[in-house]
Amino acid sequence: MAALFHFSEDPTILRFEPRPRPTDPGAPPVVWAIDEEHAPHYYVPRDCPRVCFWARPDSSPSDVARFFGHTTARKIIAIESSWLERVRNACLYRYQLPADGFSLVDEPAGYYGSTEPVAPLSIEPMRDLLGRLVESGVELRITPSLSPLRNALVAATLDFSMIRMGNATPETGRPL
Numbered sequence: 001m002a003a004l005f006h007f008s009e010d011p012t013i014l015r016f017e018p019r020p021r022p023t024d025p026g027a028p029p030v031v032w033a034i035d036e037e038h039a040p041h042y043y044v045p046r047d048c049p050r051v052c053f054w055a056r057p058d059s060s061p062s063d064v065a066r067f068f069g070h071t072t073a074r075k076i077i078a079i080e081s082s083w084l085e086r087v088r089n090a091c092l093y094r095y096q097l098p099a100d101g102f103s104l105v106d107e108p109a110g111y112y113g114s115t116e117p118v119a120p121l122s123i124e125p126m127r128d129l130l131g132r133l134v135e136s137g138v139e140l141r142i143t144p145s146l147s148p149l150r151n152a153l154v155a156a157t158l159d160f161s162m163i164r165m166g167n168a169t170p171e172t173g174r175p176l
Contacts, residue, residue: 003099005036005095005097007043007046007094008046008092008095009091009092010093011123013093013095016031016097016117017029018114018115019031030105031097031118032113033111034110034111034112039094039110039136040132040138043092043132043136044090046164047164048087048164049080049146049165049166049167050077050079050146050162051149051153051160051161052075052078052160052161053075053076053153053158053159054160055074056159058157059158060156063157064158067152067153074137075137076138076140077138077141078146079141084142087129088129091126092129093123093126096120096123096124097121098121108159109161144169150162150165150168
């Protein structure tokens with residue numbers, strides 16, 4: 001298994017404790033980790049809503065042309081313009097976690113979980129998150145509202161990860 005990470009704005013975590021899953025309260029609590037390929041999804045402040053998407057081998061040519069027709073990026077991450085200043089000023093901490101004890105929870109999104117407490121192997125401060133996104137090879141899109149993109153992707157044949165969408169602003173200007 002490749003490297004696993006957890007991203008936080010808190011630089012003082014000595015041990016990650018399993019937490020309940022908000023979207024599945026009946027499931028056992030877990031410590032969440034993300035693989036290296038999907039780590040750029042977390043190069044923004046924790047509460048920042050974002051839509052990340054990429055083509056898969058069986059994506060329709062029309063969806064690939066529609067969403068990737070004017071870019072050479074293999075992955076696109078969209079955030080709302082109201083979050084740009086917070087992304088510019090944020091400092092995150094990348095915790096590297098041991099792969100032992102983690103199991104794959106969601107392959108397309110790169111999520112891994114452990115039901116046991118986990119001590120990090122290392123911690124690295126991350127500043128200049130916009131620069132980090134550029135270095136990772138993703139295209140960053142900044143838009144007033146993520147909801148039109150979300151609605152289009154749900155019906156598409158692409159893989160996607162939509163994170164903290166409860167904090168997003170729909171076209172009506174009210175939080176989702």
